Amino acid sequence: MSDSRPNQALALELRGIDKRFGDVHANNNINLQVPKGTVHGIIGENGAGKSTLMNIIYGFYEADQGDILVGGQICHIPNSREAIAAGIGMVHQHFMLVDNFTVLENVVLGAEDGAMLNVSLRKARKELQRLAHEYQLDVPLDATIDELPVGLQQRVEILKALYRGAKVLILDEPTGVLTPQETDHLFRILHSLRDQGVTILLITHKLREILAITDNVSVMRQGQMVGHVKTSETSKEELAELMVGRKVRLKVEKQDATPGEVLLSTEKLTYTDSRGVDMLKAVDLEIRAGEVVGVAGVSGNGQSELMEVLAGILEPTKGEVKIGSNRITADTPSSAKLVREMKVGHVPEDRLSMGLVKNFSAEESAILGIQEQPRFNGQWLSKRKDITEYCQGLMEEWDVRPRNPKLRSSLFSGGNQQKLIIAREVDQDPDVLMIGQPTRGVDIGAIEYIHKRIIDMRDQGKGVLLVSVELDEILALSDRIIVMFDGQIVGEVAADKANERILGMMMANVIPDELKQADTAGEAL
Template structure:
């Protein structure tokens, strides 16, 4: 990776960081040539976020040092990083929603030299930066009224306004449509052409391959490989991340759908503030199929899962399931829906799927703990719970396979396996599954996908919600797209492509204009 003809914008030498018994980073060395886009990849817990937090001053390294433009710098705070020309765009934007773009950009620099001439001078500088780096935006727009792609531009402008020559982006496409992601990468290319160095942290290997010059791979806190992007591929990168060969495709036969297991008509739901979160959503889910729900996060998918599973009561409409008609006046709660053989893997495993203080064998029966399988005449049958948990841990490759370990002490991917195994092993007729591989290591994704397809092939019905379009297209048999709480499109998975789904997700798809039936 070393290129002696190009100076390094940033160089890390023997960076180590420990949190108690956990070695988060160990002797990390990294050289990033100036004016390049450099990808950093690795599984959950590989140490990527810790390393970026050290570069940006959130943490201070235990050992090692950092050089910027060939000069050693001491970074003990974010201000030190900013002073060194380093900016960071976080996965979750740090914006004041009811402020304008201009107000957000200057926030925190009110006493700095850039504002001596007042907001007028700041406006001129911001407009110059926007033009120079192809970040066109209305500086007087209120942030909460901007689509998420433009909000991200505000974050980039904030960093550039503070003089960033090195820009760190953490999972920047997680909330973007494919079209917005493509535009972001055009922006990054423009930044690169203007001499800005970009560090791109993402788990999406296709994006890494399409947008970077060089890639560094982390595994278990160490830097294990550096590659020039043009001399590698997704299969090699996945193997480097995991330490073994990984299959990146989903093997499944065509679906054989049969009876309608679940029907929803005109589902409507208002939140506590009276805002309409679900808007007359109708769908049918059949035995032997996977129905995918695509959409940018926050467009009603979560509310749909909660209403269908009985967690949140509907305001209007009806659900037909297991011979029952469920309405606002005749509701069923989550426990009753489970009794009717509906299982639910929630999107947020920590808030809704687990009690992290419980041991694994206890978490493995949550929601089903009243079952006769786990209860004796007087007390719960802990032996039965333990034995069943051991079998599930082996079948689902939960690591470590210790039923007595506190759930909080498992990695995110293994926590997810515990939740999915608990729901799938109840042999439900309908499985609602939200973000099945969120925060899951790439090596574990293969197993989870196989289990979902296996459940479909056994004649069950699966409703899949995911913000990962690759996952939606790989697993689904039919796909519904949601925008602003409503269904805006439906198509057979065989007819789906990233562009079409992206346009639907932005509510910008016109079948006649595109010449495609959907």
């Protein structure tokens, strides 16, 4: 099926693109047509070949065979410089910016007009002001990158591409680090770009976003293109089935919770960082057996610090944490090792810096934090065979691909890294599981499985603390939802009484009228 429209010019066309890495057939005879001035989604599971294909278009890789046509003309794109010259820009999932350079310096870097830098900067300032006004991309040009929130950093990357003349713009998982508000603004920017004739290629796992923003969608599976559809003529269910090759349950199935005893609690918990800023302010929280407590909030409002204090990574400044009969205070601090021994599991929000070691093998990452257990250690040496078999078992159970315990952790896709970390923590059978951003960068089939395992743990009488920027994930999994703003819990609502509007208002520190009325009724009783 062609995804072009009659009499509509193509901005980009791929014919028979093929790419192998040894025995891995990453792209297998890929054909794609992208009409000019459209937003075109590319979706598929982890390892489907999406990133390889985009890297071929942008010149990071060269195809073994096949043609790339830009504006109807065959283009040879051996490197990113030639891609830029052909009018192709790319915003990577992990931004490529110099933190201590200003916005203006980052945009000009590599695109200077001769030796006189001041001339380039003056020219760039004028052009960037025009682009910012035209595409709603306002950014303080003289601010350094490390002063900007992640949403503004992304705008800088888009401005860089537009400044270099991009007419085809590739965005790789652009909302993975954005708040819902920042995502909404990004979509307005993309619509504005499309209306001005820019063609957008959007790579994402999020079907809701695909349906909200794209005109057409192409689906990849196991290195092949398996479907092209108009967005207006498809559904989440159809796209999920095309991606996975089977029907996928998109709705989390669960019974009502039956909460039991308090497993973990905090009282007036406060954490002050090295700058003297209170990141947590007198937080009172309870997690009971047999319930999932969701934590919603705009990123940076204390959710990360809450998890790290509870996990023993950060020490509380005031107040206390109770885990069973154990008390953790500023005077009696703990550690990540001791908290783990208290039967608390922790899946960190940042898997790359805290969940695994990129240069370790998968089997070494699979025993991080539990490496001192006797089953992994002999009298003098570690039990390498037992470690390998342990990792192999986790890989089989959680469908971690490729199933190679010896492979370096950094060579797995983000979703497969995540599955390995969650598998390690769940396998320890903790009484409390704290899990941050459980499905960030994870494909639809794995999301279904991870959600099921979280509910299974709840039903086994475990307590789960869930931190996620995905409001639909919070709503689907949680029994109670607390909302954080500026380091404080500003409200709590039962999941069956919550929706995105209510949570969004609470995240902005506005209590919805229906919750005020409920409080008033409770006081009257």
